Amino acid sequence: MNSFRFHNPTQLIFGRNAVDQLGSNIAGYGKSVLLVYGGGSIKQTGLYDKVMAQLRSAGMAVHELAGIEPNPRLSTVHKGIELCRRHGVEFILAVGGGSVIDAAKAIAVGVPYEGDVWDFCMRRARIEKALPLGTVLTLSATGSEMNGNAVITNWEEKQKRSFGSIHAYPQFSILAPELTFTVPANQTAYGSVDMMSHVFEQYFSKTTGTPLQERLCESILQTVVENAPIAVREPENYDARANLMLCGTYALNGGMISVGMENDWASHAIEHEISAIYDIAHGAGLAIVFPNWMKYVYKERIDRFVQYAERVWAIERAGRTDDEMALAGIEATRAFFTSIGAPARLADVGIGSESLDRMAEEAVRFGPIGSFKKLGKDDVRAILEMCL
Amino acid sequence: MNSFRFHNPTQLIFGRNAVDQLGSNIAGYGKSVLLVYGGGSIKQTGLYDKVMAQLRSAGMAVHELAGIEPNPRLSTVHKGIELCRRHGVEFILAVGGGSVIDAAKAIAVGVPYEGDVWDFCMRRARIEKALPLGTVLTLSATGSEMNGNAVITNWEEKQKRSFGSIHAYPQFSILAPELTFTVPANQTAYGSVDMMSHVFEQYFSKTTGTPLQERLCESILQTVVENAPIAVREPENYDARANLMLCGTYALNGGMISVGMENDWASHAIEHEISAIYDIAHGAGLAIVFPNWMKYVYKERIDRFVQYAERVWAIERAGRTDDEMALAGIEATRAFFTSIGAPARLADVGIGSESLDRMAEEAVRFGPIGSFKKLGKDDVRAILEMCL
Numbered sequence: 001m002n003s004f005r006f007h008n009p010t011q012l013i014f015g016r017n018a019v020d021q022l023g024s025n026i027a028g029y030g031k032s033v034l035l036v037y038g039g040g041s042i043k044q045t046g047l048y049d050k051v052m053a054q055l056r057s058a059g060m061a062v063h064e065l066a067g068i069e070p071n072p073r074l075s076t077v078h079k080g081i082e083l084c085r086r087h088g089v090e091f092i093l094a095v096g097g098g099s100v101i102d103a104a105k106a107i108a109v110g111v112p113y114e115g116d117v118w119d120f121c122m123r124r125a126r127i128e129k130a131l132p133l134g135t136v137l138t139l140s141a142t143g144s145e146m147n148g149n150a151v152i153t154n155w156e157e158k159q160k161r162s163f164g165s166i167h168a169y170p171q172f173s174i175l176a177p178e179l180t181f182t183v184p185a186n187q188t189a190y191g192s193v194d195m196m197s198h199v200f201e202q203y204f205s206k207t208t209g210t211p212l213q214e215r216l217c218e219s220i221l222q223t224v225v226e227n228a229p230i231a232v233r234e235p236e237n238y239d240a241r242a243n244l245m246l247c248g249t250y251a252l253n254g255g256m257i258s259v260g261m262e263n264d265w266a267s268h269a270i271e272h273e274i275s276a277i278y279d280i281a282h283g284a285g286l287a288i289v290f291p292n293w294m295k296y297v298y299k300e301r302i303d304r305f306v307q308y309a310e311r312v313w314a315i316e317r318a319g320r321t322d323d324e325m326a327l328a329g330i331e332a333t334r335a336f337f338t339s340i341g342a343p344a345r346l347a348d349v350g351i352g353s354e355s356l357d358r359m360a361e362e363a364v365r366f367g368p369i370g371s372f373k374k375l376g377k378d379d380v381r382a383i384l385e386m387c388l
Numbered sequence: 389m390n391s392f393r394f395h396n397p398t399q400l401i402f403g404r405n406a407v408d409q410l411g412s413n414i415a416g417y418g419k420s421v422l423l424v425y426g427g428g429s430i431k432q433t434g435l436y437d438k439v440m441a442q443l444r445s446a447g448m449a450v451h452e453l454a455g456i457e458p459n460p461r462l463s464t465v466h467k468g469i470e471l472c473r474r475h476g477v478e479f480i481l482a483v484g485g486g487s488v489i490d491a492a493k494a495i496a497v498g499v500p501y502e503g504d505v506w507d508f509c510m511r512r513a514r515i516e517k518a519l520p521l522g523t524v525l526t527l528s529a530t531g532s533e534m535n536g537n538a539v540i541t542n543w544e545e546k547q548k549r550s551f552g553s554i555h556a557y558p559q560f561s562i563l564a565p566e567l568t569f570t571v572p573a574n575q576t577a578y579g580s581v582d583m584m585s586h587v588f589e590q591y592f593s594k595t596t597g598t599p600l601q602e603r604l605c606e607s608i609l610q611t612v613v614e615n616a617p618i619a620v621r622e623p624e625n626y627d628a629r630a631n632l633m634l635c636g637t638y639a640l641n642g643g644m645i646s647v648g649m650e651n652d653w654a655s656h657a658i659e660h661e662i663s664a665i666y667d668i669a670h671g672a673g674l675a676i677v678f679p680n681w682m683k684y685v686y687k688e689r690i691d692r693f694v695q696y697a698e699r700v701w702a703i704e705r706a707g708r709t710d711d712e713m714a715l716a717g718i719e720a721t722r723a724f725f726t727s728i729g730a731p732a733r734l735a736d737v738g739i740g741s742e743s744l745d746r747m748a749e750e751a752v753r754f755g756p757i758g759s760f761k762k763l764g765k766d767d768v769r770a771i772l773e774m775c776l
Contacts, residue, residue, distance in 0.1 A: 002625065011394070012394040012647070015391020015648070211610075212607060213519070215603075223599050
């Protein structure tokens, strides 16, 4: 186990009708809030009205930034920062999924910063403070509701980059599983792939002496594997939605499940290049990339892949070699993704080979990616070719 | 899964030589610290000198409260409160195990309170604020380094009572596994029993629909079962000590592993009555009580006990009935405790039947205890008799 720091100050408020607790939790953060949301589905479901009633009950003046994109854009973040400055906003409330929350975080860290918030994504500046923010989660996937990370897309430059800071952790997140009943089957599947992928980035690690962390990772993977098909099949199954929501949050909440382990994150970097150009759902991209990354790297540490096959997929030895075990686990992963409706190849989402070079180059813009196996441009290109 | 709130603001600083980071972490909390510690073993190991050097480097004036008892006493807490008030102490640093940390918490919440801090243990007052505190952990067991709970003994009244508050969470805890190299085998065993018991209190629950939480609990149990015998046998095995330390912290850090589950805590209440009178090690008492509690209650929800036997102890069905499975898991627990040197019966620690009535009565002083099976005085007495 490596040395580590862990600090996650976000308060979770979880359960049916947890939205009713918004007003009492937001009171005390000032009198002016920026409400950030996406394409307006929260108006159809009635959530918007509930949130507004809670904000009114807390005596907050509400300013709105609607229309956050699925891959939230820097230009939209700029609009939010401008709104906050103009109206003296004191608190940011994100109502939505990971994209909405990420945009809210970028606004929160951007408001008190004199330069361009994109500096944080390009590692040209360090985040020193932020407006406080809270979230009402409507999609189980990214874990953004309980971490300090955000991913922003600079659409003009076709770049998707992330930042992370202790200052960007939400003060509180309201997790009401019934808010995800209306999430369509494909988004439910992509969200499930996303949370499993977050665990993969941590679990496939070269760090040794981490038996508890490995089991915590496997616990989430097994629980997603059990519950995602139920949620896809029965969208209003509260238990399945609640279990997925908790899995998504725990999968990426400041590294709780992988403290002291070196993380990888190469697959995310590769997927970000795909969705920076093609604007596909992040989880769909990950479903395509991850099994191919696994096949490309598994020999680096075959024991971890054997353990994965045995513990997560209950694949029995039955005379199999280590290679056969590892590959059976990878194949089970692919088959599972397919079974819940996630794509398997770039062709499935209409992407050809035209941008492979560019994506490979951009992925390693800051140097080789990954730690389980360090990947250079040629490696990334090879993995992308496997994805075709 | 039930509705829940989860909020754990404690920062963990974990790893070899993490004590070297004390100074930089304590700076900013004022100029005057109360250093709280136990019987002086930190002077023998050199830890005291290291801590003092760090505090000096941070420019802190240091006041000391030494001699915290293994079951920390209200009278000692009173002394600490008096010291803080007299010297205008701004921060409390606990260097030790759970007892020292618990005493520090009681001092922290007691200083700004006008009444007697015992009021909080007797539910006669609510904790509204506290001095900030930090910890340097020297014993893996209670999880007190990352939660807001404390257990205090009123020796005059032979009562051992607890309180909990968000205000009593440490600001930071320094977890350097090598500081536990000098913990003797019996204390290592009791600490391991303690952390497993914390998991049991959460895991044996009537709440359904909690597959992730159950696996998180099992993850800790399995990891303790693997690592405790190693630490007992090889006290300077860093990995085993590090794994146990993380298990102890995660086992009871504000309920992270059991969010949305009803907890039990009857066995702790029973053990508290034993150690309130006899001053035995808490973990030793738990080793005696828990398997007997299990035998007394397992029929309440036999499926959980079967799962426990299968997943934690890898006991195979092989034609066993549910009852046989459950009892085999309980027997494996007892055998494991014995194998690492923990006592099995009250007689092993020199306790007879003379105080059973009194202990049973005190245990239910505030009403029936437990939730897995609600226990009245007769139930507690029956369990204590099984412990003889």
